[in-house]
Amino acid sequence: MHLLSRRRFGQLALATGAGALLPRLAAADIAADTPLHALSVFGDLKYGPGYDVLDYAAPDAPDGGEMNLAVSNWVLNQSPLTFDTLNTFVLQGNAPPRIELLYDSLMTSTLDEPSSYYCALAESVSVSPDKNRFTFRLRPEARFSTGDPVTAADVAFSYETFKVDGHPSLQVVLRTMVAATAEDERTVTIAFSGEQSLPDALDALAMPIVPKAFFDGKTFARTGSEPIPGSGQYAIGNFEFGRFVEYRRRPDYWAKDLPFARGLNHFDTIRIDFFRDRQPALEAFKKGLITFREEFTTKDWATEYDFPAVTRGEVVRREFPAEHRPHFQCWALNQRRERFADPRVRRAINMCFDFEWTNANLLFGQRSHSQSPFEGSDFVATGTPSPAELELLEPLRGQIPDAVFGPVWTQPVTDGSGRDRTVLREALRLFGEAGWTQKNGRLANAGGEPFQLEFLSNGAEQQRVYAKMFETLRALGVDASIRLVDAAQYQDRINRFDFDMILAAFSLGSNPTRESLALFFGSSSKDRQGGYNYPGMADAGVDALIERVAGVTSREELNTVMRALDRVLRWRLDWLPNITSPVHRAAYWNVFGFTEPKPDYGWPVESLWWFDEQKAKAIGRA
Numbered sequence: 001m002h003l004l005s006r007r008r009f010g011q012l013a014l015a016t017g018a019g020a021l022l023p024r025l026a027a028a029d030i031a032a033d034t035p036l037h038a039l040s041v042f043g044d045l046k047y048g049p050g051y052d053v054l055d056y057a058a059p060d061a062p063d064g065g066e067m068n069l070a071v072s073n074w075v076l077n078q079s080p081l082t083f084d085t086l087n088t089f090v091l092q093g094n095a096p097p098r099i100e101l102l103y104d105s106l107m108t109s110t111l112d113e114p115s116s117y118y119c120a121l122a123e124s125v126s127v128s129p130d131k132n133r134f135t136f137r138l139r140p141e142a143r144f145s146t147g148d149p150v151t152a153a154d155v156a157f158s159y160e161t162f163k164v165d166g167h168p169s170l171q172v173v174l175r176t177m178v179a180a181t182a183e184d185e186r187t188v189t190i191a192f193s194g195e196q197s198l199p200d201a202l203d204a205l206a207m208p209i210v211p212k213a214f215f216d217g218k219t220f221a222r223t224g225s226e227p228i229p230g231s232g233q234y235a236i237g238n239f240e241f242g243r244f245v246e247y248r249r250r251p252d253y254w255a256k257d258l259p260f261a262r263g264l265n266h267f268d269t270i271r272i273d274f275f276r277d278r279q280p281a282l283e284a285f286k287k288g289l290i291t292f293r294e295e296f297t298t299k300d301w302a303t304e305y306d307f308p309a310v311t312r313g314e315v316v317r318r319e320f321p322a323e324h325r326p327h328f329q330c331w332a333l334n335q336r337r338e339r340f341a342d343p344r345v346r347r348a349i350n351m352c353f354d355f356e357w358t359n360a361n362l363l364f365g366q367r368s369h370s371q372s373p374f375e376g377s378d379f380v381a382t383g384t385p386s387p388a389e390l391e392l393l394e395p396l397r398g399q400i401p402d403a404v405f406g407p408v409w410t411q412p413v414t415d416g417s418g419r420d421r422t423v424l425r426e427a428l429r430l431f432g433e434a435g436w437t438q439k440n441g442r443l444a445n446a447g448g449e450p451f452q453l454e455f456l457s458n459g460a461e462q463q464r465v466y467a468k469m470f471e472t473l474r475a476l477g478v479d480a481s482i483r484l485v486d487a488a489q490y491q492d493r494i495n496r497f498d499f500d501m502i503l504a505a506f507s508l509g510s511n512p513t514r515e516s517l518a519l520f521f522g523s524s525s526k527d528r529q530g531g532y533n534y535p536g537m538a539d540a541g542v543d544a545l546i547e548r549v550a551g552v553t554s555r556e557e558l559n560t561v562m563r564a565l566d567r568v569l570r571w572r573l574d575w576l577p578n579i580t581s582p583v584h585r586a587a588y589w590n591v592f593g594f595t596e597p598k599p600d601y602g603w604p605v606e607s608l609w610w611f612d613e614q615k616a617k618a619i620g621r622a
Contacts, residue, residue: 031127041202042558066267073097077491087224087228098272131201145231146229156182176201244272282300292586326507345430372566386563400572454481539568
């Protein structure tokens with residue numbers, strides 16, 4: 001599974017956009033009841049009130065052409081393997097990735113700075129003195145694809161509906177919102193309970209807006225067979241459920257010349273074809289049916305990109321730096337099943353993965369052993385706790401593992417043999433301490449119950465990479481297996497938490513909020529179907545540190561709290577860090593233009609790149 005955040009789109013409690021310094025507008029500096037063009041968590045807005053274009057946009061690039069995209073990230077109920085609904089705002093069904101391109105929001109984040117939001121559908125925002133009410137004045141020119149104006153009633157309807165009936169991730173973002181009120185046709189106020197932090201509120205202010213009139217006489221959760229109109233730059237064109245979808249750029253897009261949108265989204269058509277298996281999708285790329293593909297399979301990157309079009313220079317194979325924000329690929333062991341609740345069991349299972357052998361023999365040396373749920377960020381803890389971290393951790397002594405107060409947990413390092421006896425003896429010892437001992441070659445508890453572990457997967461590549469690990473588990477006496485299921489069954493089972501173990505990958509925001517962290521690590525999300533707390537963890541110490549995130553007033557303070565949280569998460573091992581990479585490995589047909597360097601906090605190629613007709617003519621694809 002590879003579920004990564006997308007910018008804008010309500011931030012989905014996951015992502016935000018670090019940039020140069022211009023006007024400072026931190027929480028304490030926000031002028032009350034004053035129309036503003038932007039808001040920032042800690043200040044450091046890069047773009048002033050009169051900004052003309054975002055630095056990473058390309059206003060002089062040509063519009064037109066098509067990108068056939070193999071999607072590398074998706075949100076909410078979206079799936080890259082199939083789709084059966086056009087409503088991405090609910091838990092039910094599988095929606096197509098990039099359908100978020102249909103929708104604008106009151107405010108939008110940028111890709112080149114952290115924690116800043118600029119007015120989009122709104123022309124201004126005013127904040128009450130207590131920072132619990134945000135009043136927006138809508139742009140008079142804002143229009144849905146139907147031609148109808150975007151009104152305050154549409155905004156209020158969207159917020160109230162998502163809070164009650166929306167996807168669990170949207171409900172979490174809106175947890176502290178108490179009302180969305182249309183003051184007049186162009187003025188709307190979003191009110192919060194007072195429990196929210198400024199980052200929590202800002203995440204909520206980037207919700208997609210849908211037209212109230214579309215849902216008249218309809219049940220919100222059952223509106224999946226026809227597109228829900230939006231005010232964004234794209235609309236749905238041709239599509240066939242389960243096979244393909246095309247997004248068509250709207251020539252009448254109301255904001256195409258406004259600063260937040262100018263110079264972005266150049267393609268006339270963005271097409272996504274759906275393949276249930278990786279190999280047919282790769283073959284489609286080789287034939288030119290797909291024109292951009294990010295490769296996550298190390299074997300394919302090492303062995304499959306030597307076809308003639310690469311040799312002739314028609315296809316470019318290249319690495320791009322990863323974003324400067326936390327990301328992780330981790331295993332989740334489902335603690336709703338008692339045998340995985342003991343951290344010694346989780347540590348023992350983790351030790352059965354010989355990364356050194358796997359990287360050398362199966363991953364072509366392309367991966368690093370992940371240490372943290374916050375890889376790629378300043379939130380990764382090192383060494384022993386700093387004095388500032390200890391101030392946070394000491395009050396939790398007795399609630400968090402004692403080891404947290406020493407050196408941070410790091411991955412075991414094997415001899416690379418694939419069967420390091422020292423490491424495996426330690427794993428067996430940990431199983432024994434947790435009450436599981438070998439009997440006739442099988443691990444069982446005092447009641448004779450065998451230790452079972454099924455790894456639920458929807459990709460054959462996971463079977464190839466982790467087969468050795470499961471062979472090792474079986475050698476220790478675990479009844480271990482890998483079950484490969486189709487996309488629909490996989491999504492249904494993880495929504496219901498019906499699994500022993502899964503592998504998941506996420507990208508978080510550079511400015512995580514209390515609500516976004518709780519989605520993955522908080523007790524409040526333990527049993528929230530459709531949420532991302534796959535391990536089912538519920539720990540008072542972790543909750544206390546997540547709560548401290550809501551009160552930070554500087555990025556330095558945020559780094560301290562997050563590093564303290566990182567230490568606790570790594571010693572608990574609710575999420576087992578797996579593998580990571582500091583780069584995007586991408587291949588594309590040489591028909592695109594783009595500016596460099598790429599932005600630091602997001603890389604939506606379908607919005608940043610453009611079709612270069614001269615390049616296309618040079619390789620016979622114009």
